[in-house]
Amino acid sequence: MIEAVKKSLPDRLSQGLQDAAGKHSKDLAEVLRVLAEDAAGNIDRMRTAIETWFDSGMDRVSGWYKRWTQLWQLGIGLLLAAVLNINIVTIGLTLWHDIPLRSAIVGDAQKVAQSGPSTTFEQTRQQLDEARLPIGWPSGTPFVEEKGRSFDWTRLPGWLLTAIGASFGAPFWFDLLGRFVKLRSGGPRPDEAKTK
Secondary structure, eight states: OHHHHHHHHHHHHHHHHHHHHHHHHHHHHHHHHHHHHHHOOOOHHHHHHHHHHHHHHHHHHHHHHHHHHHHHHHHHHHHHHHHHOHHHHHHHHHHOOOHHHHHHHHHHHHHHHHHHHOOOOOHHEEEEEEEETTOOTTSSSSSSSTTTTTOOHHHHHHHHHHHHHHHTHHHHHHHHHHHHHHHOOOOOOHHHHHHH
């Protein structure tokens, strides 16, 4: 009697799973039928096959989701870079050539790192205005240049680079900055080197 139950248990389990899945999706029921046939009556093999099938499906879905998310982030980043005129090339060149501005930005960054980020839009806007970085449109209206100047199409590469950087997301940049800080602070401390 016990042996008969053991032999019929995998078939009953497989049929029960197929029946339950068939109520929701005929495709899922078919997948379970194929996996049950491949398991050849072994419950452990069937469980492993279902787990493998599910994990591979989730990997495909998460890959699809990640690709579309990055594409959306790139599009939104490009739109914001153009509307707000955030050009990473112009900002980089300005910081490279204007040493007092660069020193002021580093000082402000150290203050923010010690006290924490500002909490309101007005505080953030005030910090950007005080920083004098080349962000925003001279007239304050998107895509409107100063009087007498035509639109500068050389801004497109800078906007695109800004959008690409934004599409990586904040976790990427925080991780990269964390690694850079660790790299800079690597090696023995000066007082440790003296004692050795």
